[in-house]
Amino acid sequence: MKDTPKDLDPQQLDRRHLLHPWTHFDSFAADGALMLDRGEGCYVWDTADRRYLDAVGGLWCTNIGLGRKEMADAIADQALRLAFSNTFVDMGNTPSAKLAAKLADLAPGDLNRVHFTTGGSTAIDSAYRMVAFYHRVMGRPEKTHVIARDQSYHGATYASISIGKRPGDKVPEFAYAQDGIHHVSAPDTYRMPDGFDEAVLSDRLVAEFEAKIKEIGTDRVGAFFAEPIQASGGVVMPPDGYLKRMADVCRKHDILFIADEVVTGFGRIGHWFASEDVFDVTPDIICCAKGLSSGYQPIGAVIFSDRIYNAMQGDRWYASGYTYAGHPVACAAALKNIEIIEDEDLLHRAKRVGGYLEARLGALSDLPMVGDVRGRRLMMCVESVADKETKTPLPDHLGVGKLISNAAEAHGLLVRPIGALNVISPALVITEAEIDFMAETLEVAIQEVADDLVRNGER
Ligand code: PMP
Numbered sequence: 001m002k003d004t005p006k007d008l009d010p011q012q013l014d015r016r017h018l019l020h021p022w023t024h025f026d027s028f029a030a031d032g033a034l035m036l037d038r039g040e041g042c043y044v045w046d047t048a049d050r051r052y053l054d055a056v057g058g059l060w061c062t063n064i065g066l067g068r069k070e071m072a073d074a075i076a077d078q079a080l081r082l083a084f085s086n087t088f089v090d091m092g093n094t095p096s097a098k099l100a101a102k103l104a105d106l107a108p109g110d111l112n113r114v115h116f117t118t119g120g121s122t123a124i125d126s127a128y129r130m131v132a133f134y135h136r137v138m139g140r141p142e143k144t145h146v147i148a149r150d151q152s153y154h155g156a157t158y159a160s161i162s163i164g165k166r167p168g169d170k171v172p173e174f175a176y177a178q179d180g181i182h183h184v185s186a187p188d189t190y191r192m193p194d195g196f197d198e199a200v201l202s203d204r205l206v207a208e209f210e211a212k213i214k215e216i217g218t219d220r221v222g223a224f225f226a227e228p229i230q231a232s233g234g235v236v237m238p239p240d241g242y243l244k245r246m247a248d249v250c251r252k253h254d255i256l257f258i259a260d261e262v263v264t265g266f267g268r269i270g271h272w273f274a275s276e277d278v279f280d281v282t283p284d285i286i287c288c289a290k291g292l293s294s295g296y297q298p299i300g301a302v303i304f305s306d307r308i309y310n311a312m313q314g315d316r317w318y319a320s321g322y323t324y325a326g327h328p329v330a331c332a333a334a335l336k337n338i339e340i341i342e343d344e345d346l347l348h349r350a351k352r353v354g355g356y357l358e359a360r361l362g363a364l365s366d367l368p369m370v371g372d373v374r375g376r377r378l379m380m381c382v383e384s385v386a387d388k389e390t391k392t393p394l395p396d397h398l399g400v401g402k403l404i405s406n407a408a409e410a411h412g413l414l415v416r417p418i419g420a421l422n423v424i425s426p427a428l429v430i431t432e433a434e435i436d437f438m439a440e441t442l443e444v445a446i447q448e449v450a451d452d453l454v455r456n457g458e459r
Pocket of ligand 1: 153
C-alpha cells in the first residue's frame with residue numbers, strides 16, 4: 001500500500017488523483033476543481049458551503065432538480081429489492097420492462113422498442129451498430145455509411161466522437177474512425193453567408209445533403225445523425241423546416257433518421273422529444289440520456305421503430321450490449337423521474353419559464369460584447385463577439401466564455417463556458433425569480449469581463 005497523506009481535503013485529493021473529462025491542463029493546474037458537496041432544486045453548495053445557482057443544470061441534465069427525496073427513496077427501494085440483474089439474452093427485470101414500455105408510450109410514431117445503454121455516447125454507439133445490422137438483414141449490406149454534421153457532439157466513445165465534429169474535439173494524436181463517416185454543414189442561422197435568409201440556407205443545406213448522398217452512393221448511406229438543436233456545438237438553431245426536409249430526403253433513400261435527443265429530450269425545450277413536437281419529424285431512432293433520469297443515475301436509451309425491430313427478427317444474434325444495460329436501479333430512477341415530470345406538469349412549466357428565460361436573456365443582446373443570444377426555452381446560450389456587426393469571433397486564446405463563467409461563479413452563478421459561449425440550461429423547476437438573478441448576474445459578469453478586456457487592450 002502506498003504512503004498517501006491522510007489529511008488532504010477533497011480538493012487536494014481531486015488534484016492529486018483525478019483526471020477530469022475534457023479538462024484543460026493549465027487552467028486546471030491554476031484553479032483546481034470547484035468541489036460540490038450538495039444540491040437542492042436549482043442550487044448547489046460547494047465544500048466551503050458557498051451556494052450557487054446552477055444554470056448549467058448539472059450538464060443539461062438535472063431536469064427535475066436536485067435533492068428529491070422521492071428519487072432517493074425509489075433508488076434505495078430498488079437497490080434493496082434487486083440491486084442488479086443483467087438483461088442479456090433472455091434475462092429481465094421489472095423496472096427495465098416498465099421503463100421500456102413507458103418510453104414506447106412517450107415516443108412518437110411506431111418507436112415502440114427500447115435498447116438500454118449507460119449514457120448518451122453509448123446510445124449513439126449502439127444506434128450506429130443497429131444501422132448496419134438493420135440494413136444487412138434488409139438485404140442492403142452496403143448501407144453502412146453515416147452522415148452527421150459539422151459542429152455536432154454525439155459523445156466521447158470511439159464511434160460517437162468520430163461521428164461528431166466539433167472544432168477542437170479531434171486531437172491530432174488519435175486516429176478517429178473516418179471510414180464510412182461523413183459530414184455536411186451545420187444549420188447555423190447566426191452566421192449565414194451574405195445575402196442568405198433562412199429559406200435560402202435551408203435550400204442550400206438540403207442540396208448539400210443530397211449531393212453528399214449521391215457522392216457516397218445512395219446504396220451505401222445507412223443513416224443520418226442529427227441533434228434537433230445542436231447543443232455543445234453552440235446551441236445551433238436550424239432554419240425553419242430544415243430538419244423535416246432532411247428527414248424527407250432520408251425517407252426517400254432508405255436512410256435512417258437518428259435523432260440525438262440526449263439534450264433536447266425530457267422537457268428541456270418543453271416536450272418529451274423535440275423531433276416530432278417541435279420539428280415535425282418522426283425519427284426512426286431516438287437516442288436519449290441525461291433528462292431520462294435527470295442525472296440521478298447513469299442511463300441512456302435507444303428508442304427505435306417496430307419496423308426496424310421486426311426486420312431484425314430471425315435466426316441471428318443481436319451482438320451488442322452492456323453489463324449495465326437495463327440496470328434495475330437506474331431504470332427505477334428514470335421511471336420515478338418521468339412520473340415526477342408528469343405529476344408536476346414540468347413540460348408546461350418548461351414552456352412557461354423557458355419563454356421567460358428567452359426574454360430575460362434576450363435583453364442581454366444589447367450589451368456591446370454580446371453578438372447573439374439564441375436557443376429555445378431552457379436550452380440557451382449567449383455568444384460574445386469582437387464585433388457585433390461583422391460577428392467577428394473573439395480570439396480563442398482569450399477564453400472569454402471561461403472568463404465570464406469565472407466572474408459569474410464569483411457572484412454565485414454557474415454557467416457553462418464553451419469557447420466564447422456561455423450555455424444556460426437550468427432545471428425545469430427554475431423559478432422566474434431565479435431567472436431574474438441569473439440574467440442580472442450574467443449581465444454583471446459579462447460587463448466585468450468586457451471592461452477587463454478593454455483595460456488590457458484586448459478589445
Ligand atoms: N449527444 C449529445 C447531444 C450530447 O450533448 C451528449 C453529452 N453532452 C452526448 C451525446 C453524450 O452523452 P454522455 O456524455 O452521456 O455519454
